Amino acid sequence: MKLALHLTLHAHIPGLWRSQGPARSWLARTTKDVYLPLLRILDDLGGLLGGSGPAFTLALTPPLVAALEDDAHRDAIARELERSVEQRRASAQRLEGDPLHPTALFYLKRAQALHQDFTQRYRRDIMAALRHHARQGRISLIPSLASSAPLPMLATEALRRAELRATRRWAEQKLEVPWGPVWLPACAYSPELARELALEGVTSATLDAQSWRGASAAPVQGLLAPLRDQGVTFFARHPELCAPLRWAKEESSWQRDLGCAEALRDPDPWQHMEPGHEGLLCLRQGEDLAPIYRPARAAEQARRMAVAWLSEARALAHSTAQRLELETPSISVAWGAQLWGGAWFEGPIFLKEVLQLAAQSADVELRAFGASLDLWPRLQKAAPGAGSWHPGVFAAWLDPSAAWLQRHARRLEVQLVSAVRARADLARGAGRLGAPGQDRAAAGAILRLLQLQGEDLAVLRRQDGLVGGLAEDVEHLLRGAALEVEALQRGARADGASQVHVDLLPEYLAADILVGL
Amino acid sequence: MPDLNFDSLSYGLRQQDSVDWVPRDPDFAWVMWEIRAQSVQAAVERLGVHAAGASLVLRLRCHQERPQGPPLARVLDIPLSSWCGQRLVPLGIPGAEHLCSVGVRAMDDPGGFFVPLVHSAPLRAPRHSPGEGELEWEVIA
Numbered sequence: 001m002k003l004a005l006h007l008t009l010h011a012h013i014p015g016l017w018r019s020q021g022p023a024r025s026w027l028a029r030t031t032k033d034v035y036l037p038l039l040r041i042l043d044d045l046g047g048l049l050g051g052s053g054p055a056f057t058l059a060l061t062p063p064l065v066a067a068l069e070d071d072a073h074r075d076a077i078a079r080e081l082e083r084s085v086e087q088r089r090a091s092a093q094r095l096e097g098d099p100l101h102p103t104a105l106f107y108l109k110r111a112q113a114l115h116q117d118f119t120q121r122y123r124r125d126i127m128a129a130l131r132h133h134a135r136q137g138r139i140s141l142i143p144s145l146a147s148s149a150p151l152p153m154l155a156t157e158a159l160r161r162a163e164l165r166a167t168r169r170w171a172e173q174k175l176e177v178p179w180g181p182v183w184l185p186a187c188a189y190s191p192e193l194a195r196e197l198a199l200e201g202v203t204s205a206t207l208d209a210q211s212w213r214g215a216s217a218a219p220v221q222g223l224l225a226p227l228r229d230q231g232v233t234f235f236a237r238h239p240e241l242c243a244p245l246r247w248a249k250e251e252s253s254w255q256r257d258l259g260c261a262e263a264l265r266d267p268d269p270w271q272h273m274e275p276g277h278e279g280l281l282c283l284r285q286g287e288d289l290a291p292i293y294r295p296a297r298a299a300e301q302a303r304r305m306a307v308a309w310l311s312e313a314r315a316l317a318h319s320t321a322q323r324l325e326l327e328t329p330s331i332s333v334a335w336g337a338q339l340w341g342g343a344w345f346e347g348p349i350f351l352k353e354v355l356q357l358a359a360q361s362a363d364v365e366l367r368a369f370g371a372s373l374d375l376w377p378r379l380q381k382a383a384p385g386a387g388s389w390h391p392g393v394f395a396a397w398l399d400p401s402a403a404w405l406q407r408h409a410r411r412l413e414v415q416l417v418s419a420v421r422a423r424a425d426l427a428r429g430a431g432r433l434g435a436p437g438q439d440r441a442a443a444g445a446i447l448r449l450l451q452l453q454g455e456d457l458a459v460l461r462r463q464d465g466l467v468g469g470l471a472e473d474v475e476h477l478l479r480g481a482a483l484e485v486e487a488l489q490r491g492a493r494a495d496g497a498s499q500v501h502v503d504l505l506p507e508y509l510a511a512d513i514l515v516g517l
Numbered sequence: 518m519p520d521l522n523f524d525s526l527s528y529g530l531r532q533q534d535s536v537d538w539v540p541r542d543p544d545f546a547w548v549m550w551e552i553r554a555q556s557v558q559a560a561v562e563r564l565g566v567h568a569a570g571a572s573l574v575l576r577l578r579c580h581q582e583r584p585q586g587p588p589l590a591r592v593l594d595i596p597l598s599s600w601c602g603q604r605l606v607p608l609g610i611p612g613a614e615h616l617c618s619v620g621v622r623a624m625d626d627p628g629g630f631f632v633p634l635v636h637s638a639p640l641r642a643p644r645h646s647p648g649e650g651e652l653e654w655e656v657i658a
Contacts, residue, residue: 152539153539155537190540190643191641192641212647213644213645213646213647214543214612214643214644214645214646214647215644215647215648215650216647216648216650217647217648217649217650217651217652217653218647218648218652219647220652228655373657374657376657377656377657378654378655378656378657379654379655379657380652380653380654380655381653381654381655382647382650382653383650385643385644385647386540386643387643392541392542393540393541393542393543393643394539394540394541394542395541395542398539398541398545398547398605399541400604400605403541403547403603403605404603406539406547406549406603407537407549407603410537410539410549411535411537411549411551414535414537
């Protein structure tokens with residue numbers, strides 16, 4: 001018996017649509033902490049990966065890819081890396097003779113290596129390096145839904161299918177990957193979506209285990225095999241094995257004083273560090289509560305955690321597979337990419353160790369999500385239930401503290417679809433296909449509405465106290481969308497989406513939102 | 518709960534009554550409704566002699582066929598204090614199909630005189646546990 005291990009890193013980009021300053025800072029830090037270490041893993045493991053197909057999957061969003069390919073953002077990344085080197089050099093000089101000096105030197109060398117990787121090894125082009133590894137068959141790149149809007153929150157089939165069509169166009173033309181497997185934001189799903197996914201050519205998606213608990217029939221192979229509905233293959237995200245970050249928080253050097261959410265949105269999380277130690281992750285929660293961060297020991301602990309994690313995956317697969325008489329158990333694990341090296345400093349070490357151990361193992365096979373149907377001669381037909389990776393199905397979006405937006409957003413969506421349909425009828429009557437100015441307005445309104453429904457925004461708006469200005473941002477988006485829908489209804493040529501996700505406009509201009517009507 | 522004044526953006530100039538909902542979990546759904554004054558007035562007129570004390574209610578119906586025995590069916594009326602609003606409502610049976618209507622109900626006969634103004638699209642409640650569907654397999658080519 002061989003365990004098929006599907007690892008997916010989903011790399012969305014919260015906050016990029018907001019003001020350019022924090023967004024650039026966020027991208028720069030994420031590139032430094034996550035994407036450069038990830039590329040190093042791929043470089044180091046090289047030929048060990050990809051023997052029987054891509055070893056893992058990276059789900060990318062259009063805004064992230066556009067930012068990584070944008071010169072202004074690349075300049076910001078380079079500046080952040082230079083700043084990091086200078087800051088750590090100053091710390092190392094100041095701490096000469098201090099017990100923290102070896103740690104300071106570790107950070108200095110690491111910062112210098114990252115700067116060199118970005119400017120020289122990868123020539124400032126993260127996407128080119130990722131595409132290279134994809135061409136070498138080491139990873140599989142798949143699209144995440146274009147705007148990160150959770151599909152079950154959208155009111156109309158027209159807009160849901162427009163989102164899928166826009167994502168498809170982007171995936172085929174800009175990400176340059178074949179259309180089929182997609183990443184659904186927050187694994188948010190409801191059973192009605194299977195038909196729409198199938199109609200738009202989606203072949204596979206990962207859902208949360210919640211969807212298995214609410215399936216139309218009992219999944220007789222548990223979480224260890226996909227379900228099929230309407231010709232789409234659905235993989236279950238295994239809840240227990242998605243938890244190494246919890247272990248890290250408890251046992252390793254999680255940036256516990258910052259908190260994951262804080263680290264993701266704070267323009268400069270280092271400012272929270274102890275005075276005099278800025279720029280150093282020097283406090284560590286270990287078995288002996290050692291006050292000084294010791295990189296070598298922390299790295300060794302991350303490797304031990306990787307061994308333990310893989311052993312747990314094996315044990316879980318073997319015991320369940322024997323009970324269910326499964327020949328090829330499959331485990332799907334999906335993690336937020338930005339947590340690996342961002343929130344959990346040693347995350348890349350853990351990930352590299354897991355990949356290396358699995359690639360060298362005779363009883364584990366690394367598989368790309370969506371590319372493993374050959375493993376099963378048959379799959380159970382059942383409709384997965386509603387679910388998301390947030391507790392309580394859709395409670396993250398529909399808690400009263402967050403759901404107030406739905407009435408406005410869904411109403412505007414219905415009005416928008418109606419206005420676009422009326423415009424199309426008028427255009428047909430006049431013997432022309434459409435007015436470019438109004439198409440742009442429609443695309444702008446769609447984008448703004450989808451931004452309103454974006455998963456991070458939905459979760460963050462429950463915590464307005466933590467996010468300065470977020471309520472104003474939401475109101476700004478909502479008013480902008482209302483103005484654009486009103487302009488459409490009046491037949492005005494509004495210049496929509498001038499500031500919001502401009503890179504996505506061509507995709508939405510091309511997506512015929514009337515297709516679902 | 519924050520709310521936004523959209524009067525200046527033509528929001529609120531409603532052309533028709535509406536009720537929309539999204540399931541939150543197996544037990545609750547988030548309902549959003551907007552009813553015009555003239556619709557309520559027309560409904561009250563239809564109630565005629567029963568109109569005194571009539572009130573606006575959200576009527577939830579759920580229905581589930583069962584392999585054996587009669588189908589399960591429940592009706593729940595929730596009084597509404599506003600012609601335009603949103604709230605969580607309890608769902609009747611996890612996994613069952615639900616319908617929601619906003620209408621005017623006569624005070625003296627909760628089970629009878631109800632004038633619906635607008636109906637929602639059907640909504641299937643999420644399940645707590647897998648359904649009783651038959652085991653089916655699909656051969657993978």
